[in-house]
Amino acid sequence: MAKNKTRIADATRCLMCYQPICDIACQKKVFPAGIIHALHLKNEAGAYLRSAENVSCLHCDDAKCEKACARGRVDSPIRIQEICRYVSQMENISRESTQAELSVNFCGIRCENPFFLASSPVASSFEMCCHAFDAGWAGVSYKTISFYQSWEVSPRFDALPGEHPFSFCGFKNLEQLSPHSAEENFEIIRRLKERYPEKVIIASIMGRNCDEWTVLARMAEEAGADLIECNFSCPQMAKQGLGSDIGQDQDLIALYTRATRKGSRLPIIAKMTPNIGNMELPAMTAIANGANSLAAINTVKSITRINTENFSSYPDIGGQSAVGGYFGQAVKPIALRFIRDLASYPPLKGIPLFGIGGITTWQDALDFILLGCTALQVCTSVMEYGYRIIDHLKEGLSIYMKQHDIASLDELRGLALPNLVQPEQLDRERKLHCEIDSRRCIHCGRCYISCLDGGHQAIGWEKRTPMIDKSLCVGCGLCTLVCPTEAISLVNSL
Template sequence: MNNPAYRDVSLPEEVGGCLLCAGAPCRKACPYGVAADTIIRSLRFENFSGAANRLPEPVPCASCATKDCLSACLKGKMSRPVPVDEIMLTASTYDRLSSEDTDLSIDFCGVRCENPFFLSSSVVGSNYEMVAKAFEMGWAGVAFKTIGTFAANEVSPRFDALTKESVPFVGFKNIEQISEHPLNENLAYLRQLKKDFPTKVIVASIMGQDEAEWTYLAEVMTAAGADILECNFSCPHMAANGLGSDVGQNPELVAAYTRATRRGTHLPILAKMTPNIGNMELPAIAAIEAGATGIAAINTIKSIMNVNLDTFASGPDVQGRTSVGGYSGKAVKPIALRFIQAMKSCDKLAGVPVSGMGGIETWRDAAEFMALGCENIQVTTSVMQYGYRIIEDMIEGMRLYLAARGYKSVGEIVGRALPNILPAEALDRDSICYPRFDRSKCVGCGRCCLSCYDGGHQALRQDDKTGRPVMDARRCVGCHLCVAVCPAGAVSPGVRVTKDRIISNVG
């Protein structure tokens, strides 16, 4: 595609429309054996060089006369086929890179991890078969689904998703509790996993109902071969008081149960924090002072969503009723990053290892968490959407990112963003960064002008002839609302000037 906006704007839309089929028909139909499905998946998860690396040279799609991939595309049964041929040609325009010299291994709480990517404590790591499959595909570890002395009695259904416009999965709600399996069965899973995968890291997530149970669970998890224990102080929807987030909001209980856990093990202990609190540092400090080795954050956010306006039931709809549940998915990432930054900026927690989670879907999300100080990453909701296979692009995307920027190991990026997060009063308030308008990308839709007038400072008007924006620099305050709303990627940060300067109108 010669349109400069296609690769930056339309390509993500095209690959976002792919169904990411299991056993993709497009790949099977290709007479040249092009791995169209994995290439599209790489593009979707921002592993652009990885997508280019998977393409044969020369790319056969331009000369292909059959277009069998389009005929086979299951999206065609719903609307129009995904333009696989165009996507492959566009993927070929990304740089092909090598990442052989990059090292993703990292020490976390004194435990060596082959890469920083773990499954978080949830349904995605809840029995032997599931975790074994994940390990074989490349996940370095698992925080096994939270184990107690009792097995949870679950409801049906217990999952629901939040949508927005054409995005089918903005956020996710669950009302699932801890493991449905008996304690002895879970212990057997852990023993077998450690036997069969000795180099993988087993994090045993536990939840007791009193101090004696916390100590007992720590003892039996240690004996079963766990490498790390994770205290679940944060599940937002347990059926009994005194469990989950009811504990995590109380620093005294966090300290008491952490001490109880420490009595039962010599292993590293993670205290899993709840975001349903204003100041996460307080329970985190209490946990560390009571014997925890590190922090895991964040668990899901208490939520209610999707009220049916015909029945007035909310989701997940259990015979017309629901309960407050845990919100996760991409939408919670900014909240998770805020809590992690706050803890890593706290003097008493600055050197404490943190396992980060909350809205991580791609290698880029993971890198952001690591840049704010996390040494380990946990993932659930993205696996529930796309499967364990996302680990391929997480590993490759991270390696290629590191290689492209000259880093030799993933540990080099840990905490690098922290110095750039300042108190509001410390930011430069004496200058303005004006927007820059790229005429070659602008399509004249006027979205920036509408938003600026109705939601900004009335600094843009639409040229009557070209439809392109014209800026009044005397009105522009450099808020960059126009940058955020432009659907063509035609507006970007431009020149920065001090507020005592006035520049002429810019079209």
């Protein structure tokens, strides 16, 4: 088990190269990059399907792919041959490659799958959206259109590192709205809809007053957009009374939602801000005044780190910075909490939800669906890895559905909601304690020091061996989280 996890962990070191040199170098034409990329994005079943028809790695005695690996120019190459051999021999994974039905209905509009690009830099031009549609994305929420002229800073992004090198845990941005005029943007939407009539195009809009919201809504419908998204949530606007300022003010939400409805009969999505304690009441206000659905979350106001030389923050713009929007995998738990709040709030029952925030893998997507989302929007992982991740999002979700005999995503929506209860409803009579598998323990002492300094002093340390004192163990689970070999488990106390 530990060795298998080490192999998968090595795959996460992959740089996810464009036109991977390992594929070019492979004399057996196994195309190992697809296998490694699938593991990197937690699509193990997809990796297996890619390897099932290629057993050449089992017999290759000259791993040219590893010699060519770009990661080797940074530190050490990915152990491609060992990983491919491991994947080809995986157990309990079906060779069935038939795709499940991933289409969804959002506000009466058929979407070929639940995956959309979020209103952001990844959906900000005609060429980019064409590229995304050709790759397999069901739709886009086009970068927010306004009559307000955005003047952007340079640089405008910062990132905190993720669980593996050269990846993002969280990503901060100071970017505002589309750099193009409203007229230019709506012409782009018209051209996109003309070329891709089966794709779903959302016009994200933001006005400075009621008249602008109404006019923008009218222009969106005339351009052929399928839905309108009211951006009530951008946290880094350079002018007061826009973006997240609206999402925190129920009077403005009501006013601008009505103004948008006045300009169009299209379904309206209210995109909500997480920079607030309670999202249900602002969401109710949007629905009561003409919105048909909700999207959550937009980015979280943040400061990522401080430059210790000039005492500015990042991104550093000439010795200054500002609070900006934080997104990526780090905000996913926050997004899931808000989605759960909206989906379980009785007055909002049946309102379609777009889930946004940290979606990188198909498992991330499934989490949002299980909490009640109909469709999903993705940004940061596309900025990091490109539109190509759609293959693994669709494939991983499809394989999961096939394995669990799920006919449609409707069957999965909201299944987790009944199991998320109020703290006072949890079973507080249940008692567990930890047990250590001596065969898997490597005697590193991580469990001991964590329990000693951060737990309940229930683990002793004798001759470099951890010993459990069941009379002190409360079953908190801290030791199971720090153990590098998963040698510790929680069992019922008798």
